[in-house]
Amino acid sequence: MIKSSWTKWIGLxxxxxxxxxxxxxxxxxxxxxxxxxxVFDSFYQFDGSNEHIIIQDTRIPRAxxxxxxxxxxxxxxxxxxxxxxxxxxSPSVFGVNAGASFLVVVGISFFGITSLGTLKWLAFxxxxxxxxxxxxxxxxxxxxxxPIKLTLAGAAIAALFSSLTQGVLTLNEQALDQVLFWLAxxxxxxxxxxxxxxxPYFLTGWxxxxxxxxQMNVLSMGDDVAKGLGQRTLLVRIFGAVLVILLAGGAVAxxxxxxxIGIVIPHIxxxxxxxxxxxxxxxxxxxxxxxxxxxxIGARYIIMPSEVPVGVMTAFIGTPFFIYxxxxxxxx
Amino acid sequence: xSKYIPVRLGKISFLLxxxxxxxxxxLFVLMAILIVISLGLGQMKISPLNVVRSILGIGTEMExxxxxxxxMPRILMAAIAGIGLALSGAIxxxxxxxxxxSPDIIGITxxxxxxxxxxxxxxxxxxxxxxxxxxxxPLASLSGAIIMGLLVYFLAWNKQGITPIRLVLIGVxxxxxxxxxxxxxxxxxxxxxxxRANIWITGSVNGTNWSEVVTVIPWMMVSILILxxxxxxxxxxxxxxxxxxxxxxxxxxxRFVLLLLSTALAGGAVAxxxxxxxxxxxxxxxxxxxVGSAFGVLLPVSGLIGGIIVLLADLIARTAFAPLxxxxxxxxxxxxxxxxxxxxxxxxxx
Numbered sequence: 021m022i023k024s025s026w027t028k029w030i031g032l033x034x035x036x037x038x039x040x041x042x043x044x045x046x047x048x049x050x051x052x053x054x055x056x057x058x059v060f061d062s063f064y065q066f067d068g069s070n071e072h073i074i075i076q077d078t079r080i081p082r083a084x085x086x087x088x089x090x091x092x093x094x095x096x097x098x099x100x101x102x103x104x105x106x107x108x109x110s111p112s113v114f115g116v117n118a119g120a121s122f123l124v125v126v127g128i129s130f131f132g133i134t135s136l137g138t139l140k141w142l143a144f145x146x147x148x149x150x151x152x153x154x155x156x157x158x159x160x161x162x163x164x165x166x167p168i169k170l171t172l173a174g175a176a177i178a179a180l181f182s183s184l185t186q187g188v189l190t191l192n193e194q195a196l197d198q199v200l201f202w203l204a205x206x207x208x209x210x211x212x213x214x215x216x217x218x219x220p221y222f223l224t225g226w227x228x229x230x231x232x233x234x235q236m237n238v239l240s241m242g243d244d245v246a247k248g249l250g251q252r253t254l255l256v257r258i259f260g261a262v263l264v265i266l267l268a269g270g271a272v273a274x275x276x277x278x279x280x281i282g283i284v285i286p287h288i289x290x291x292x293x294x295x296x297x298x299x300x301x302x303x304x305x306x307x308x309x310x311x312x313x314x315x316x317i318g319a320r321y322i323i324m325p326s327e328v329p330v331g332v333m334t335a336f337i338g339t340p341f342f343i344y345x346x347x348x349x350x351x352x
Numbered sequence: 353x354s355k356y357i358p359v360r361l362g363k364i365s366f367l368l369x370x371x372x373x374x375x376x377x378x379l380f381v382l383m384a385i386l387i388v389i390s391l392g393l394g395q396m397k398i399s400p401l402n403v404v405r406s407i408l409g410i411g412t413e414m415e416x417x418x419x420x421x422x423x424m425p426r427i428l429m430a431a432i433a434g435i436g437l438a439l440s441g442a443i444x445x446x447x448x449x450x451x452x453x454s455p456d457i458i459g460i461t462x463x464x465x466x467x468x469x470x471x472x473x474x475x476x477x478x479x480x481x482x483x484x485x486x487x488x489x490p491l492a493s494l495s496g497a498i499i500m501g502l503l504v505y506f507l508a509w510n511k512q513g514i515t516p517i518r519l520v521l522i523g524v525x526x527x528x529x530x531x532x533x534x535x536x537x538x539x540x541x542x543x544x545x546x547x548r549a550n551i552w553i554t555g556s557v558n559g560t561n562w563s564e565v566v567t568v569i570p571w572m573m574v575s576i577l578i579l580x581x582x583x584x585x586x587x588x589x590x591x592x593x594x595x596x597x598x599x600x601x602x603x604x605x606x607r608f609v610l611l612l613l614s615t616a617l618a619g620g621a622v623a624x625x626x627x628x629x630x631x632x633x634x635x636x637x638x639x640x641x642x643v644g645s646a647f648g649v650l651l652p653v654s655g656l657i658g659g660i661i662v663l664l665a666d667l668i669a670r671t672a673f674a675p676l677x678x679x680x681x682x683x684x685x686x687x688x689x690x691x692x693x694x695x696x697x698x699x700x701x702x
Contacts, residue, residue, distance in 0.1 A: 108521055112528060153693065168517050172452035175524045176633065179456045180689040182531070183629035186554045187682030193547045200546060204535040279528050328536060335532035339525065343507055346521035 022293055031292070035306035039087055042313040046083035047075060050320045054079070081212040086316045086330070087309040088215060089207060089275045092222050094308020095229050096267040097282025098289065098301050102236040103260045106167040107345055110282030111147075111268035114174030117277035118181035119150030120269050121203060125185050129195030136217050140273040146181075147269035151261050153177055205278035205331020207316055218270040225267040226305060232259060233298035240297070278331045280338025281308050287345060311337070372649040375642060379656040383431065386660060390667045391423050395674065421562075429560040429568070429624055430666040430680065431659040434631055436572055436621030438658020439579065441632025442639070442651055443614040446586045447607055448516040451640070454633035455497075455618035458523025461627040462530040463500025464493040464619060468626075469534050469549040473541035490567070490623035497619030500530065505611055513604035519611075555628030555681025557666055564624050571620045579613050579651065586610060586647045628665075628681040630688040631658050661688065 022028050048054045052074050062072040093111060100109035111117050123146035127133040133142070154177050158170035185203070189196040201209075235256045238246045246253050271278065289303035315333035322328050356369055391407075392398040398406070398415050405411040406419040437455065444453040455461050471492035475484045504526055508518040534553070538546040585606040597603050618632065635658035636650065643649045665683040672678075 108524075113524060157693065168450065168520065169452075171524065172450055172457070172520060175457045175520075175527075176452050176454075179454075179629065180685065183456070183554065183627070183681065183685040184689070186550055187679070187685055190547070190551050190554050190679050190682060191676075193543075196547055196550060197543050200535070200539055204532065204539060279532065323540075326540070329532075329539065332532045332536045335529050339529045342525040342528075343522060346518060346525055347507070347510065 028293055028299055032302055032306060035303070035310065039306065039309050039313070042310055042317070043083040043087060046086065046313055046317055047079040049317055050079070051325055077211075078209070081210060081215065082207055082316065083313065084212070085210050085215050085274055086207045086312045088219065088222055089271045089278065090281055090308040090310070090312025091305040092225060092267040092271045092308070093278060093281040094285035094289075094304040094311070095226060095301055096264045096271070097308075098286040098297070098304040099229055099232075099236070099260050099264055099267075100282070101286050102240050102297055102300075103257055104167070104170055105240060105242070106170055107287065108167070108171055108283060108342075109174075110280075110286075111264065111271070112277065112279035113171065113178070113283060114150070114154050115176075115178030115181060116147050116150045116154075116264065116268045117272055117279065118178040118185070120144070120146035120272035121277045122146055122181040122185045122188075123149075124273065125188055125195070125199055125203070128199055129188055129192040136214050136273075140218055140270070143273035144265060144269040147265040147272070150177055150181070151265055155261070201329060202276040204329030205276040205334070206327075206329040207275045207312070208319075208327060208330070210274060214274050218274055221266045221270045225263050225270070228259075229263055229267075229301045229305075230298065232256065232263075233296070233301050236260070236297040237295075240295070276329075276331065278312070278334055280334045280342065281311055283345070284338045284341040285311060287341070369643075369649060372643050372653070376649070376652055376656070379653065379660070383656055383660050383663065386663050386667070387427055387431065390427050390663060391419050393667065393671050394418075394423060425562050425565050426557045426560040426666070427663065428565050429557045430662045432565070432568055432572055433555075433557065433621040433625035433628060434635070434658035434660065434662030435655040436575075436617040436658075437628060437631040437662075438635030438639075438654045439576065439651060440614040440618035440621070441634075441658075442636035442647070442654045443579070443586065443610050443617070444632070445636050446590050446647060447610055447614075448520055449590055449592065450516070450520070451637050452633070453520065454630075455614065455622075456627065456629055456632060457527070458504055458520060459500050459527030459530060460497050460504075460523075460615055460618045461622050461629075462527040462534070463503075464497040464622045465549075465553045465627055466530045466534045466537070467492045467496025467499075468552050469537045469541075469545075472545045472549050472552075473537050476541065476545055487563075490564070493623040494619045497622060498615055500526065501611060501615030501619075505608065514607060551679050552626040553681075554679040555622075555626035555684070556669075556677075556679035557625045557662075558670070558677055558679070560624065568620055568624050572617070575613055575616045575620065576655075578609075579617075582606070582610060582613065583647045583651060586651075590645065590647075625662075626679070626681060628662060629685040631661050631684055634684075634688050634691070635661060 022031055047059055048056060052071060054071055054075060058071050059075055062075040066072055097110040100114065101107060120143040123142040124139050127139055127142045133139060154174045157173035235251065238249055238251050239253060239256055243253055285308045286300060286304050288307055289300045293299040293303050312330065315337060316330045319328045319330045319333045388400050388403050392400055392403045396418055398419065402411055402415055403419055406416045441454040444455065444458065445451055468489065471489055504519065504523045505514065508514045508522045538549050589606060589610065636654040638657050639650050639654035643653050661684060662680060666680040669678040669680045669683050
């Protein structure tokens with residue numbers, strides 16, 4: 021664990037530098053080999069060659085999207101774990117991804133919506149609905165919110181939305197073809213406008229998450245302590261939930277439901293910098309971006325020349341972690 | 353007059369509450385009526401009386417053909433699948449001691465889905481025809497369910513045995529993993545396989561034939577019989593770890609057997625009917641509201657309710673949108689899930 025504050029700053033800077041290295045790798049690696057020189061040329065002397073088009077239209081958007089989505093999912097996971105005191109909380113386990121994707125699939129297949137602007141709002145709405153239902157279901161009963169109740173409620177809602185999504189798709193085979201790759205979670209073949217239209221929300225989410233780090237530190241000591249220290253816990257929770265909706269909903273709108281990042285990364289961040297959320301959140305963001313970039317590069321090589329959806333890659337990487345965390349146990 | 357009738361059969365003994373008995377019988381009758389109605393509805397309408405005649409073998413030849421050869425297998429399969437899923441859910445809710453547990457959530461259905469989709473994708477040639485007989489498909493689904501059940505069990509196991517919470521967490525995690533694998537397999541295969549697989553995942557009893565029904569019945573009967581013997585152990589499980597141990601239960605061993613039973617029941621159901629969602633979650637919950645939580649009555653009542661739910665879903669799925677055929681699973685999720693959330697909300701407010 022990194023103790024002193026200046027080494028934490030150095031760690032963060034190294035992380036950001038690594039993101040740049042990974043993004044560079046993401047641009048030059050793949051089926052079409054690309055040299056660094058070509059990348060510069062495509063900016064300054066664009067000549068319309070295949071390589072230049074690939075760089076501009078595919079590789080660069082892809083690298084940027086992977087970074088932004090990875091960071092957002094990881095931060096959303098960190099916030100959820102902090103707010104619920106549940107080490108397994110994450111957008112995928114609690115059904116937020118599934119809820120957002122359900123509404124997007126309904127929009128595409130029933131109403132033929134293709135405009136990015138509308139789909140984005142559908143994703144936000146889906147995330148909002150899920151968060152509310154899971155929270156209400158998880159807090160029912162005399163003993164209030166317990167980790168196991170919340171996890172089960174989340175899993176039940178995730179199962180609900182994914183079976184509804186499948187139901188919608190059985191009715192519309194054409195839509196199935198269209199959304200299947202998106203549904204597996206992928207950052208490939210997305211246009212840059214998709215990212216630019218949600219980026220303001222991402223940015224707001226990241227910054228606000230860092231700001232509420234202090235409140236989350238207090239909250240993670242338990243409700244009673246937090247209330248005793250004069251915190252309005254409900255307000256913090258609602259604010260946190262809004263951030264989760266922005267980050268996870270936005271991520272789904274851009275890349276489809278990508279699992280396991282939100283659950284694994286905050287644990288690695290905690291292992292690196294301890295229990296202070298003011299550090300956990302930025303570290304989660306950086307590490308999340310790195311993981312998704314890495315997974316996306318890996319996804320190109322496993323079954324070359326076709327590609328594995330990056331959501332499958334993160335599932336492969338994340339499962340052992342998940343099992344480890346679950347086995348170590350959480351407080352009932 | 354006592355409210356209970358004691359039943360003793362050698363080592364097995366239980367109390368039968370009269371009210372529950374009445375309920376059980378009425379649900380059974382309801383299910384039978386539903387089967388008869390369902391047999392009569394469809395493209396060719398047959399009156400309930402003629403349906404009964406056909407079953408007894410004294411109807412017209414045409415009606416007998418439609419009722420016995422075309423509709424009967426799928427309707428029986430719907431009922432059997434519903435019973436299997438509901439029982440499986442009831443067992444899991446007993447072991448995990450939480451009304452939100454079900455075979456879909458801890459990944460048993462997901463495991464079956466993966467092997468099914470894998471089977472469809474890997475044994476298809478370029479022209480989308482299967483290279484092996486389709487009758488192997490249920491075996492693929494069943495083995496997926498059982499492997500998944502065992503995997504969840506062993507990963508949740510440590511020196512002290514398994515705890516309910518670890519079972520849930522590992523199940524939730526693994527089901528997300530197999531879901532990713534399933535989607536990947538669907539993606540890599542041709543779109544024809546994908547849409548077929550998607551219908552399986554959603555759950556449908558369309559196109560069931562008699563030989564499938566004959567295969568699944570013994571499997572279910574044996575599982576239900578063993579479950580009947582283990583009912584008392586399930587009651588003990590619900591007391592929780594310490595009390596159950598004090599009550600003299602072999603907690604860990606029972607848990608394993610019960611989990612295996614639950615997997616076998618769900619696996620048998622999804623093998624033929626696909627991943628019909630939310631029955632395993634909903635039916636036991638409704639049963640609990642009706643008869644309370646003693647498993648002696650809870651199990652049969654949830655089984656019947658599960659059967660009724662899937663029968664109804666299938667009936668609506670194949671008649672309401674005719675000539676379009678909707679998978680029954682779409683309806684169980686679309687109608688069942690909001691209702692279930694409402695139920696939970698109601699019961700939680702108390």
